[in-house]
Amino acid sequence: MAHPPIEETEIAEAERLGRRDTAVDARKLAVIAKHMRGILETLGLDPSDPNLKDTDTRVATMYLEMFHGLSEGAEPRVTVFPNEERYTAMVMEKDIPFYSMCAHHFVPFYGHAHIAYIPNERIVGLSKMPRILEFYACRPQLQERLTEQVAGFMAEKLAPQGVMVVVEARHLCVEMRGVKKPGALTVTSAIRGIFFNRPVREEFLDLLNRRG
Ligand SMILES: [Zn+2]
Structure with a gap:
């Protein structure tokens, strides 16, 4: 299934909040944050609650960190x-x-x-x-x-x-x-x-x- 188009401004915003320097990570961040927002809304949570503001991006940033083993080049260089x-x-x-x-x-x-x-x-x-x-x-x-x-x-x-x-x-x-x-x-x-x-x-x- 195709992802919904991501606004360039959203990527810029995600980059600013997530401090990710690659475009690939910025795009992943924006897509995950968007889906996370959908989950929060579906649960009936109030997005204007100060504790939920930026939760979408925080979760996305955390996922990229926790799942960094999936990133290209993440395999450890093991010198024998x-x-x-x-x-x-x-x-x-x-x-x-x-x-x-x-x-x-x-x-x-x-x-x-x-x-x-x-x-x-x-x-x-x-x-x-x-x-x-x-x-x-x-x-x-x-x-x-x-x-x-x-x-x-x-x-x-x-x-x-x-x-x-x-x-x-x-x-x-x-x-x-x-x-x-x-x-x-x-x-x-x-x-x-x-x-x-x-x-x-x-x-x-x-x-x-x-x-x-
Ligand atoms: Zn389980």
Whole structure:
């Protein structure tokens, strides 16, 4: 379905309010804001309420920020290094926080991810693992798919002996609506390579449960 035509002045206004510098983002901002205005009006809200003034543009700006993983060029540049130390044990980054949006209900799910790999020829800078997670989290998402995508990206870039990713998250679509189960935790995992061996998975869980 074609979008309604957007007035150039609206784009200029969106640019001013949203401080977006590209024309593509300005256009997206104006279109989303327009639809958001439609939602507010349909709900019978008073657009002259000072708290609702600019809400359309605020929501549009927020969506562009939260979904920046969809933007062209958003994929993190991951430099890999030769594994000169011949390190062949497990490397784990645990308790990496993330926020994402449920693709089914467009409300947040959030929690922590634990990412581990056992290198072959390549290793990766530790700060890259949170970046990879964020790239896939910043889009309408399913927790299962997020978990698989992070594992797949690591496997492709590093060609390691194996990768394991565990994601633990709370879903507001479960807590605020429907079955209304506050505090319920959804756990997903994705496995590649050597992590299919039980002793390797057990080592992962040992490291994960080790505190302080
Ligand atoms: Zn949901």
